Amino acid sequence: MGWGARTEDADAVFADRAIEVDRTFVSLDTDSGEIVGTTSAYSLTMSMPGGALVPVAGVYLVGVEPTHRRRGVMSSMMRHQLKGLANGGEAVAALWTTDPAIYQRFGYGLATWRSRIELDLARAMFSPRADALASASCARLRQMSVADALPHLAAVHEEIVGSRPGVLARSESRWNFLMRLEDGEPEVVVAMGPEGPVGYVAYRIRPGQSCASPGGEVEVQEISAVDPATHAQLWRYLLGLDLMRTVSAHRPLPDPLVHLLVDLRHLHATIDDALWVRLVDLPRAFGQRAFAAPIDLVLEVTDAVLPANAGRWRVSVDAAGEPAAARPTRGDADLSLDISDLGAAHLGATHLADLALAGRVHEHTPGALAAASLAWSWSPIATCPEIF
Numbered sequence: 394m395g396w397g398a399r400t401e402d403a404d405a406v407f408a409d410r411a412i413e414v415d416r417t418f419v420s421l422d423t424d425s426g427e428i429v430g431t432t433s434a435y436s437l438t439m440s441m442p443g444g445a446l447v448p449v450a451g452v453y454l455v456g457v458e459p460t461h462r463r464r465g466v467m468s469s470m471m472r473h474q475l476k477g478l479a480n481g482g483e484a485v486a487a488l489w490t491t492d493p494a495i496y497q498r499f500g501y502g503l504a505t506w507r508s509r510i511e512l513d514l515a516r517a518m519f520s521p522r523a524d525a526l527a528s529a530s531c532a533r534l535r536q537m538s539v540a541d542a543l544p545h546l547a548a549v550h551e552e553i554v555g556s557r558p559g560v561l562a563r564s565e566s567r568w569n570f571l572m573r574l575e576d577g578e579p580e581v582v583v584a585m586g587p588e589g590p591v592g593y594v595a596y597r598i599r600p601g602q603s604c605a606s607p608g609g610e611v612e613v614q615e616i617s618a619v620d621p622a623t624h625a626q627l628w629r630y631l632l633g634l635d636l637m638r639t640v641s642a643h644r645p646l647p648d649p650l651v652h653l654l655v656d657l658r659h660l661h662a663t664i665d666d667a668l669w670v671r672l673v674d675l676p677r678a679f680g681q682r683a684f685a686a687p688i689d690l691v692l693e694v695t696d697a698v699l700p701a702n703a704g705r706w707r708v709s710v711d712a713a714g715e716p717a718a719a720r721p722t723r724g725d726a727d728l729s730l731d732i733s734d735l736g737a738a739h740l741g742a743t744h745l746a747d748l749a750l751a752g753r754v755h756e757h758t759p760g761a762l763a764a765a766s767l768a769w770s771w772s773p774i775a776t777c778p779e780i781f
């Protein structure tokens with residue numbers, strides 16, 4: 394990764410990141426016996442369309458020694474890992490990648506996006522309606538140390554975790570890892586309602602060089618609220634911080650924040666890929682999420698790594714909001730697509746109709762694409778607020 398060798402820290406890294414040793418693979422050089430590649434998986438719990446919290450394998454730690462690249466080391470680790478998962482592990486795997494060119498060949502598809510925003514505080518203003526919304530919040534904002542705030546953050550997160558696909562449940566060690574980074578603790582403000590916490594923001598400040606003009610930069614680590622009024626209240630707080638020039642954050646796409654501003658052009662955004670998803674066990678994965686509309690069609694699926702997913706599947710959803718049943722069939726296909734496209738569509742944010750426009754999904758029965766695209770889509774849009 395270019396971080397330099399830090400073998401003396403290995404135990405601390407394992408403990409801090411809660412690396413699961415029994416899910417970690419290494420590749421060994423057959424001559425020297427030295428480790429030349431690694432991959433691992435976290436046992437995550439992720440929210441699916443419809444709000445179910447399901448186990449997902451969070452793949453990470455993928456690396457190959459620079460001296461051993463392009464010899465198939467990563468490929469063999471990826472296949473080995475997926476075959477292991479197919480053999481009784483999670484039905485779905487997910488990852489963040491440093492390089493989007495890598496994982497599609499192993500059946501991962503781009504399931505969520507995120508945008509990096511920067512607000513120019515000299516110009517960005519809340520609209521009168523947004524201001525009224527923020528003022529309607531019954532919560533009081535309280536600045537707290539991370540230690541005091543953690544139980545409140547966890548309570549808010551527990552309330553919102555099922556509200557959008559892609560959000561991860563968090564263990565205590567994960568909270569500690571996220572909030573106690575090497576570069577110091579973030580500032581934390583908790584929105585405390587009459588019956589308990591209803592939102593929070595964690596952020597860091599890079600002060601400006603001069604006291605004469607506002608030059609500070611606010612980097613939002615996380616902002617979370619159980620209702621729109623608290624969400625507006627927390628953003629209004631950030632926009633009003635003294636001596637600051639910009640506020641930056643990673644946001645879901647589309648972002649409700651743009652609707653709170655008078656002029657959204659004072660919010661500068663760039664778009665990035667976020668979570669890549671892989672269906673390991675197609676019928677099981679379809680049974681774990683809700684679909685937005687009833688459907689009954691035959692999919693012809695290709696899967697170069699896990700052949701059990703390949704072939705024709707009759708997929709039926711009885712009613713909107715229900716999971717799908719998938720059974721092997723010999724019937725004619727209505728749509729054909731690759732397992733990576735089903736991974737991309739799995740959280741409801743990437744639409745099958747868009748993949749069809751890119752020539753990746755093929756319609757054989759008129760109307761099947763529109764119906765499937767609607768059934769697979771989900772609102773609110775999926776987002777994964779943390780990199781693992």
Ligand SMILES: CC(C)(COP(=O)(O)OP(=O)(O)OC[C@H]1O[C@@H](n2cnc3c(N)ncnc32)[C@H](O)[C@@H]1OP(=O)(O)O)[C@@H](O)C(=O)NCCC(=O)NCCS
Binds near residue numbers: 456461463464467495
């Ligand atoms: C990315 C990395 C793991 C690839 O390992 P590797 O053992 O060289 O990969 P493989 O030899 O199995 O390559 C498999 C295929 O992927 C392609 N590939 C590998 N890395 C790629 C990259 N960064 N961009 C585009 N294609 C890539 C190879 O060209 C090869 O394609 P081919 O089968 O058509 O020839 C390795 O280069 C590495 O450790 N990089 C730095 C860390 C990193 O980026 N890790 C990924 C974190 S998400």
